Ligand SMILES: Nc1ncnc2c1ncn2[C@@H]1O[C@H](COP(=O)(O)OP(=O)(O)OP(=O)(O)O)[C@@H](O)[C@H]1O
């Protein structure tokens with residue numbers, strides 16, 4: 001046996017050292033199996049293991065990444081665990097497989113003791129996953145990774161390789177992540193960080209909408225996707241020009257035209273969580289500030305039906321009530337808070353406002369530069385209908401009713417939601433399309449009837465006005481007559 005400092009110089013010393021190491025290990029194992037308790041056995045084994053390995057390859061350095069560092073999880077351990085999943089090779093003998101309720105896919109991990117090789121810029125590195133059972137009261141297990149490599153690459157490993165591992169893990173995490181929908185009405189999820197009074201509850205976003213399934217003008221769809229892609233690419237650009245890395249979208253259009261579906265499609269596309277903020281649950285700008293502070297990066301903050309919140313409507317046309325400015329929730333307050341918050345803490349943030357009535361909004365929101373993109377979700381178009389027909393009925397451009405339907409759709413205000421509902425009524429595509437034709441015709445007739453009624457109403461109102469003017473005229477003449485009569489009486493009395 002030799003100590004850590006005494007390194008064997010020749011091949012014969014090396015082989016004799018290795019032979020004595022192997023023999024000692026075998027001896028310990030065979031003798032100790034029955035006599036020594038397992039904890040002590042594993043302790044002795046690890047001492048010998050380190051002693052001999054250290055002496056045989058002193059040119060290598062081993063870094064250890066324990067699962068828990070102090071009181072918190074060690075980010076390097078977590079990242080290594082994810083990153084090393086991509087290194088599973090056909091030579092791997094044992095794998096651990098798990099899946100929690102919230103995970104979309106299986107987690108596949110190396111079993112304890114398995115060694116994994118990696119190459120980074122021509123340098124070989126070896127990872128080993130170690131799992132030690134403990135019998136003390138505080139911690140029942142200790143899990144860590146060992147990373148072994150040539151000593152001279154220590155700086156490179158710390159400065160380049162480990163950051164690379166962490167970035168790769170972050171990418172994988174984002175790809176695998178289940179998109180979450182946060183809402184202040186949801187019961188709080190205690191697995192997430194506690195965020196005080198403003199804690200958001202969350203559920204997994206099960207909304208299936210994607211850009212493929214969205215029925216909207218293909219050019220507009222492409223424009224939105226390109227805009228999102230550009231936004232995601234521009235981290236450095238935003239930093240350079242000193243702007244918060246965020247993007248704002250205003251979605252407007254009648255109910256059922258796909259505003260909420262578009263938000264879900266954006267979240268699914270970017271793998272961003274959604275924070276659905278109901279303004280009615282916020283009482284002041286300071287309340288809003290606290291709530292926004294508890295949202296995370298890589299998320300979409302959604303404020304639906306912005307026009308329905310009294311304070312957020314046109315501030316010029318208010319009822320004159322005097323309010324404490326800090327207590328009043330204003331649109332500019334929302335935008336300023338969001339911008340201010342992001343310039344200090346936020347990254348990769350999207351804010352989306354939706355409204356059914358763009359004309360009712362505060363001009364402050366519509367001013368250029370406030371929201372980056374205004375997106376009009378309109379009634380169903382022919383192209384939109386084709387996408388729905390393909391999604392819902394598997395019809396791809398060939399059906400005897402398509403021409404008739406497309407003609408009707410061009411002249412009818414029908415929402416994609418209404419079209420979708422008709423298509424879902426039956427599994428039989430022919431019946432569904434026949435139903436849609438009837439529905440479109442009925443809508444057309446109703447619209448025509450409504451137009452006639454409105455026209456009649458307008459005529460009646462016109463006639464009423466004419467009559468009122470005539471009556472006013474008569475009233476004035478009567479008054480004039482009366483005053484003349486009074487005047488005459490007065491002069492004759494005199
Ligand atoms: N453009 C669309 N493409 C595909 N499906 C759509 C579209 N618009 C609506 N739908 C269907 O109609 C349902 C309701 O649409 P959605 O909730 O997105 O409308 P909305 O514009 O947000 O309405 P509201 O103004 O009432 O909030 C969706 O779940 C979806 O099934």
Ligand SMILES: [Mg+2]
Pocket residue numbers: 259260261304354
């Ligand atoms: Mg909606």
